[in-house]
Structures are given as structure tokens and as C-alpha cells.
Amino acid sequence: MDRFTYSKTIGAFVLCALISLQISAQSELTIEPVKDGLYMIVGPGGNVGVRVTPEGVILIDDKFPRNFDEIQSLVASVSDEPVKYVINSHHHGDHTGSNAGYIQIAEIIAHKNARDNMLRGNQDAPPRLVYSQETSVFLGGAEVRAYYMGTGHTNGDSVIYFPDLKTVHGGDLLHGIAPFIDYANGGSSRGWVSTINGMLELDFDTAIPGHGALMDRRDVLAFRNQMEAVRDHMKALIRDGTTAEQAPEMIQNPDLSWTQAADGLFMQRSVPGFYAEIARELE
Numbered sequence: 236m237d238r239f240t241y242s243k244t245i246g247a248f249v250l251c252a253l254i255s256l257q258i259s260a261q262s263e264l265t266i267e268p269v270k271d272g273l274y275m276i277v278g279p280g281g282n283v284g285v286r287v288t289p290e291g292v293i294l295i296d297d298k299f300p301r302n303f304d305e306i307q308s309l310v311a312s313v314s315d316e317p318v319k320y321v322i323n324s325h326h327h328g329d330h331t332g333s334n335a336g337y338i339q340i341a342e343i344i345a346h347k348n349a350r351d352n353m354l355r356g357n358q359d360a361p362p363r364l365v366y367s368q369e370t371s372v373f374l375g376g377a378e379v380r381a382y383y384m385g386t387g388h389t390n391g392d393s394v395i396y397f398p399d400l401k402t403v404h405g406g407d408l409l410h411g412i413a414p415f416i417d418y419a420n421g422g423s424s425r426g427w428v429s430t431i432n433g434m435l436e437l438d439f440d441t442a443i444p445g446h447g448a449l450m451d452r453r454d455v456l457a458f459r460n461q462m463e464a465v466r467d468h469m470k471a472l473i474r475d476g477t478t479a480e481q482a483p484e485m486i487q488n489p490d491l492s493w494t495q496a497a498d499g500l501f502m503q504r505s506v507p508g509f510y511a512e513i514a515r516e517l518e
């Protein structure tokens with residue numbers, strides 16, 4: 236191969252690589268209907284709720300920074316109205332990453348602890364509006380309500396409720412595979428159970444989880460039951476003398492999918508803090 240052909244080949248290769256990179260960056264996400272006027276954007280990062288009204292769009296979460304343009308074009312495929320509000324379910328970067336884009340064009344709302352966690356983590360574009368117990372956005376005849384029901388995944392999780400659609404967006408309080416208890420940001424397994432019990436007091440039949448497929452009420456109940464079962468399992472292990480070092484191995488139980496190393500990496504990451512939390516309860 237002469238030098239010219241060689242550099243042409245390399246050039247074509249680089250161009251192809253660039254094009255395929257661009258294509259994958261542009262078509263990472265898809266939008267799916269949930270109910271009349273409510274959609275969910277799925278793909279890498281937290282599931283985005285899209286509430287469409289005649290006077291504007293309300294988003295729940297906004298994935299990673301690179302997803303801003305694609306979220307905007309997927310919203311445009313179901314509504315001519317602009318995004319006017321974004322509610323961050325909690326502070327994690329796969330749910331708040333496109334805040335930097337949205338803060339230019341919309342109001343961002345989160346629980347006050349989620350904002351504090353964002354500031355502590357030096358995250359971009361923290362919300363300008365916060366609440367402590369409950370807040371609502373009223374737009375175009377629709378209401379989107381956010382409740383703080385206590386600690387769980389973090390200390391700043393919102394349970395977001397669409398009352399007219401009997402649907403909740405649980406952020407990472409609901410997870411399709413296995414939960415992660417973020418102890419460094421105030422997470423708690425005990426709090427999580429009571430937070431899910433609070434969620435179950437709402438009248439809903441459909442739930443958008445932070446990650447994974449759409450859930451129904453039974454799935455949310457099963458999630459709460461597994462959280463209780465995993466807590467009971469850890470209590471029994473500690474009572475039997477299991478040490479913190481043995482806990483990651485010993486917690487694995489084929490009847491509890493979250494604890495399996497293969498399925499439950501998120502849960503496995505939580506084990507040191509989880510052990511400490513349960514040991515304190517038993518003191």
C-alpha cells in the first residue's frame with residue numbers, strides 16, 4: 236500500500252468511526268407511551284417521565300449531559316410545547332445530567348436535601364426551586380405532585396405523583412434489578428421500607444422506576460417485601476455472628492435476587508453500609 240492509499244484508508248476508517256460514534260450518541264434513547272399525556276424516555280441513565288400538557292411539558296429527571304439534545308428531540312416528537320419544568324427525583328448524575336441545558340430554558344425543582352447533595356458533589360446546575368414536604372406544579376390543566384416521604388435510596392428522594400393518571404415516578408426508590416442504598420448521601424434501608432409504604436398509600440396502578448421496565452402496584456409491593464426480607468436476612472446473619480468481612484459472601488441467597496452477585500451488584504455495593512445500619516438497629 237503506498238502512502239497516499241494508506242492515509243486515505245486511515246482517513247476513511249476514522250470517518251466511519253466518527254459517524255458511527257455520532258449515530259450511537261444520537262439514537263441512544265427511545266420514548267414510550269405510559270398513559271394519555273405521559274411518556275417515558277428509556278435508555279442508559281435514569282428513566283425520564285414526560286408529562287405533556289397544552290401549556291408546556293414537565294420532565295421528571297434528565298439523564299446524562301450528553302442526552303440533552305436527544306431528550307429535546309424525543310419530547311418534540313410527542314409535543315409542540317416547550318419543556319417548562321424539570322423535577323429531579325434525586326441528585327445522582329444519571330438523573331440530573333442535562334440540568335445544565337434545562338436550567339437555561341426551564342425551572343428545575345428538587346427536594347432541598349437533593350440540592351444540598353448536588354452542591355456538596357460540585358454537580359452542575361442545581362435546582363433553583365426546592366421543597367421540604369410536598370409541592371405541586373400546575374400546568375395546562377394537569378398536576379404533577381412531589382412528596383418527600385423520608386430517607387431511602389438517598390436522603391433527598393421525591394415520590395412524584397400524577398394524580399389524574401394514577402401513576403407514580405419513583406426515581407431510584409424503585410429499581411428494576413436491585414437497589415443501591417447510598418449511605419454516603421443519607422440512604423437507609425429502614426427508611427426505604429417506610430417510604431415505599433407511604434408511596435403505597437397513594438392511589439396508583441402504574442409506576443415508572445428509576446431504572447428498568449414499567450411496574451404495577453404488585454411490583455411495588457414485591458419490591459417493598461424484598462427490602463424487608465433482605466433486612467431480616469441481614470439481621471439473622473448478624474445474630475448468628477457474621478462479621479462485616481463475611482457479610483458480602485454470606486448475604487447471597489438464591490431466594491433473594493438482589494443479593495446475588497450476578498444480579499445484585501447494586502445491592503452488593505451497599506453491603507458495608509447495610510451491615511453497619513442493621514448492626515446499629517440490633518444494639
Ligand SMILES: [Zn+2]
Nearest residue numbers: 325327388407
Ligand atoms: Zn440514584
